[in-house]
Amino acid sequence: MMVPTHIQRLCDEFGIRIVDRHRYPEIGETRAAETLARICRRHGESHLRLVLSTLAETANNKVLLDEVGLWMASDMIRKNSDLIEERAGEWLELWDAMPVGELQFVCQELSGFVPQRHALGGMVYERIFRRFGKNAAQLDLFDDRRR
Numbered sequence: 001m002m003v004p005t006h007i008q009r010l011c012d013e014f015g016i017r018i019v020d021r022h023r024y025p026e027i028g029e030t031r032a033a034e035t036l037a038r039i040c041r042r043h044g045e046s047h048l049r050l051v052l053s054t055l056a057e058t059a060n061n062k063v064l065l066d067e068v069g070l071w072m073a074s075d076m077i078r079k080n081s082d083l084i085e086e087r088a089g090e091w092l093e094l095w096d097a098m099p100v101g102e103l104q105f106v107c108q109e110l111s112g113f114v115p116q117r118h119a120l121g122g123m124v125y126e127r128i129f130r131r132f133g134k135n136a137a138q139l140d141l142f143d144d145r146r147r
Contacts, residue, residue: 003033007040010048014056016065028056030065039074050077050084058095064104068116075121076128083132094131100124 003018011018011030021031030036040048051073055061064073077084084091100120107119 004037006045007033007036010045010052011036014052016052016056016062025065028062028065030070032065032067032070035067035070039070043074043078047074047077054092054095058092059097061095061098061100063101068120069100069104071117072121072124075117076124079125080128080132083128087132090132094128098124098127 008018011033015028017029018033019025019029019031021033023031025031036048039051051070054073054077055064055069061069064070080091103123104116104120107114107116107123110116110119
């Protein structure tokens with residue numbers, strides 16, 4: 001497996017180990033080097049750096065270093081770029097608090113019906129919207145914070 005040097009350098013910087021694509025990655029490992037390279041080609045190295053920072057430097061998200069998790073994080077970053085620019089610390093705090101690995105596990109039940117990237121993105125965006133959206137202070141009927 002030939003990993004582009006700039007992708008290897010970024011992964012090393014964020015403590016992510018690239019493993020052979022035939023091996024199941026453990027926490028903090030990825031076999032999605034080509035996905036990382038595609039994200040970089042499409043959106044630039046600074047965008048990829050933010051994707052890796054969002055996933056690798058927040059709690060419980062080093063399990064999302066697969067194609068679905070990387071593209072979903074990229075989508076959320078592109079959608080929320082103004083928010084991230086203004087409130088980067090709060091952005092990372094939210095990702096620390098979100099059970100994104102659990103959400104990814106849940107959305108696997110939709111496999112074959114809904115693309116995983118989109119299902120997970122919707123689940124994560126709902127959490128982002130509830131935290132930063134126009135009605136962020138208002139509790140939702142199904143909100144576990146009501147207890």
